[in-house]
Amino acid sequence: MAGRARHWDTVGEIVEAMRTSIHAGDQANTFRILCDGVNRLHWAADDGCLSEAVGTPPATLGDARWDALLAGSIRYRIGGQGGTAHYRASRHPFT
Numbered sequence: 001m002a003g004r005a006r007h008w009d010t011v012g013e014i015v016e017a018m019r020t021s022i023h024a025g026d027q028a029n030t031f032r033i034l035c036d037g038v039n040r041l042h043w044a045a046d047d048g049c050l051s052e053a054v055g056t057p058p059a060t061l062g063d064a065r066w067d068a069l070l071a072g073s074i075r076y077r078i079g080g081q082g083g084t085a086h087y088r089a090s091r092h093p094f095t
Contacts, residue, residue, distance in 0.1 A: 008040040008053055011074065015058040018070070022061060030066065038073045054078060 009017075014037035021030040044053035054074070061067050 006047075006049075008043040008047075008049075009037045010053050010055055011037075012055060012058050014038070015061060015070070018066065019061055022063060022066060034066075034070060034073060038070075038077050041074070041077050050078070 014033065017033045017037070018030050021033055041050070041053055044050050057071075061070065
């Protein structure tokens with residue numbers, strides 16, 4: 001990947017952008033950040049950098065609902081790429 005522009009974000013970068021948006025109270029933007037970031041993970045897979053993009057699960061976003069949505073979205077997207085992701089929410093989001 002050296003010398004090429006990267007057109008995808010790591011999960012850590014996605015989480016930091018989401019966290020900023022959550023703290024600003026902007027749910028629509030938070031959802032957009034999540035969708036855009038997760039949907040670009042296929043580019044990381046195409047670049048052979050999926051493990052770099054996914055890395056280790058980040059710290060909580062501070063809201064179990066967002067944590068669950070992020071975890072489920074990543075698992076769904078990674079599963080479609082033939083990979084695995086060990087992401088799960090800290091607790092069931094509906095309790």
